[in-house]
Amino acid sequence: MQTAVKVGVGAGLFALASSAGWVAAGRPSPEQVVAALPVIGAKPAVQLEEPPLEVRVVSARKVPVPISFTYTGTIISQQDATLQARVTGNVMERPFEPGGHVKKGQMLFRIDPRPFEVALQTAKSQQAQAQAQLTFAQAEVDRTEPLADKGYATEQRFQQLQSNRTSAVAQVQGAEAAIARQNLNLDYAIVNAPFDGRASLSTINPGDLVIENQTQLVSVVQLDPIDIQMALSAEDSEAIRAAMKAGSVTVEVLDPTGKPVREAKIYQLDNRFDPRTARRLVRALMPNADERFLPGQFVRASIRTGTKDRLLVPTIALDAQLAQQIVYVVDATGKVQQKPVTAGDSFGENTAILDGLSEGDKVVVDHLQEMRQGLDVLARPMGDVTPDLESEDRAAPALGEPG
Numbered sequence: 144m145q146t147a148v149k150v151g152v153g154a155g156l157f158a159l160a161s162s163a164g165w166v167a168a169g170r171p172s173p174e175q176v177v178a179a180l181p182v183i184g185a186k187p188a189v190q191l192e193e194p195p196l197e198v199r200v201v202s203a204r205k206v207p208v209p210i211s212f213t214y215t216g217t218i219i220s221q222q223d224a225t226l227q228a229r230v231t232g233n234v235m236e237r238p239f240e241p242g243g244h245v246k247k248g249q250m251l252f253r254i255d256p257r258p259f260e261v262a263l264q265t266a267k268s269q270q271a272q273a274q275a276q277l278t279f280a281q282a283e284v285d286r287t288e289p290l291a292d293k294g295y296a297t298e299q300r301f302q303q304l305q306s307n308r309t310s311a312v313a314q315v316q317g318a319e320a321a322i323a324r325q326n327l328n329l330d331y332a333i334v335n336a337p338f339d340g341r342a343s344l345s346t347i348n349p350g351d352l353v354i355e356n357q358t359q360l361v362s363v364v365q366l367d368p369i370d371i372q373m374a375l376s377a378e379d380s381e382a383i384r385a386a387m388k389a390g391s392v393t394v395e396v397l398d399p400t401g402k403p404v405r406e407a408k409i410y411q412l413d414n415r416f417d418p419r420t421a422r423r424l425v426r427a428l429m430p431n432a433d434e435r436f437l438p439g440q441f442v443r444a445s446i447r448t449g450t451k452d453r454l455l456v457p458t459i460a461l462d463a464q465l466a467q468q469i470v471y472v473v474d475a476t477g478k479v480q481q482k483p484v485t486a487g488d489s490f491g492e493n494t495a496i497l498d499g500l501s502e503g504d505k506v507v508v509d510h511l512q513e514m515r516q517g518l519d520v521l522a523r524p525m526g527d528v529t530p531d532l533e534s535e536d537r538a539a540p541a542l543g544e545p546g
Contacts, residue, residue, distance in 0.1 A: 195519045200473055200505040201457055204528050207450040208490050210382070216373040216396075218440040219426075222338050222365040228353035229331040230254055241345040245336040245363060252334040252360055254353065259332060263325035270318030277311035284308050340365045341434070364438055369431040371396065371407055371444055374422035379446070383409060383425065386448035394427040396436070397443040405429055405436070409446070453487065453495040455528040460506045461486060461494060462514075470500065471507040471514040479507065479518040493528055 236253040239245055283304045290296035336342070343362040347353065353360065371394060375383065386392050387409065395403040407429035416423045427444070429436070436442065461484075462469050472480045484499030500506070505522055507514060 195477065195521045196510060196513060197521045197523060198473070198507050198514075199509050199525045200522045201460065201508055201525050201528060203454055203456045203496065203500050203502060203504045203506055205452045205454050205502050206528065208453045208455070208488075208495065209447045210449045210451050211445050211447045211488075212375070212379045212382075213397075213443065213445050214373045214375065216371040216427075216442050216444045218436045218438055218442060219370045219372050220340075220364040220366065220438045221368070221370055222340065223362070223438060224337050224364075225362045226251070226334055226337075226360045228254065228334075228355055228358040228360055230259070230328050231355045232256075232258065232332065232353065234347060234349050234351050234353060237345070237347065237349055239336075239342060241342060241361070243342060245340060245342050247336055247338045249336045250333055251336055251342070252347065254332040254334075256329050256332040259325050259328040263322060263329065266318060266321035266325050270315065270322060273311065273314035273318045277308065277315050280304065280308035280311040334360060336363055338363065338365060366434045366437070367431045368428050369436055369438070371427045371429055371442065373425055373427075373444060373446075374417070374420065375425055376422060377416065380412070380416075380423040380425070382448050383446065384412065387412075389449075392427075393447045394429075395445045395447070396429065397445060401443075403445070405431075407444075453490075454497075454500055454502060455490065455493040456496055456500065456506050457508050457528065458489060458492055458494045460508045460511075462511050470496075471511065472500070473505045473507060473520055473522045477519055477522065479514050479516065479520055481514070481516050 232254040234252055235255050237251070238253075239249065239251050245251065284301075287296050287301050287304050291298060291301040340363045343364075345361040347358070347360050383392050392409040394407040394409060396405040396407065398404045407427035409425055409427045411426040413424040456470060460470050462471070467483045468486050469481055469483050472482055474480050482499050482504075485497040487495035487497045489495075505524070507520075507522075508525065
């Protein structure tokens, strides 16, 4: 009973306090009271629609680009001679600077000629002796021949004298050959440069003994002009052969960064393919007055045979998903379409698209991370592709092996 009284008293007090608050608040209406409640009176916020993303686009178009093949070539000299000793003897002179330039006919080594001079004098004396014997044998034949015709000399005697004459002729010829041999040795004792070029470093010094056909004295190579030799595939070889009929084929030698540093002209093609590699050797002639390129050096070379039309897009527009290259294209309704493409060679800041795009497609070149299929965008044209054909990508994979 007491509990019920307490509850009733509490409820009365709460009602009284609420009435006092209602009066203090200026007697608000029920709608005002409901609106003041935090949950019941809350209205949903209005969601503002975001404007479409603004992106820059470039129209893909076909432009003529160079037809080129990039290969690794080998620098070779048109004239490259390794000089060996052709007589045995001691070196008396080496009047050139190893590693320096030499002129055609310049003396490089002089081998002691005295043994060959003595041998020459011996050969000459033997020739004189053989000539005297020949003269006597010829006189014997001339005296005996009429006697043999008349029967005063036997046929056997006459034949013996003819044999002696033949032997004397052979001795004269042998002596003459010995003289020629010694004269040749005297010529070989002086080693001359066979052509203008640069000599290699040599370890042969005056006083050294050199052995005939064994000791290597020095090598001489022609450095200007010089050749680039490359091993081409059958397809590229045919393209070059056809291009050479229409005119010369240009080869550009590239530095490590891919920048062209020297130009050459193809002038020789081998007469067969190597059956082991199915490749054909070609050579291009290149000026080399500064001797920047040396035989045995590997270089990267780009061979240009003409031009062809290619569909180009900026390289920065290419994206990748897994192993597939893609570009984002804005269609006529302003929506983004994702297109897988097959990319080809690069030309300056642009890349050729071999498959997957059409000319005139508007390709997105920025905000690629935010692109997705069907996204509404506002396209801002940047113009058409303007390829820089002089700065063609030089870092393309090699198609050839060192030639």
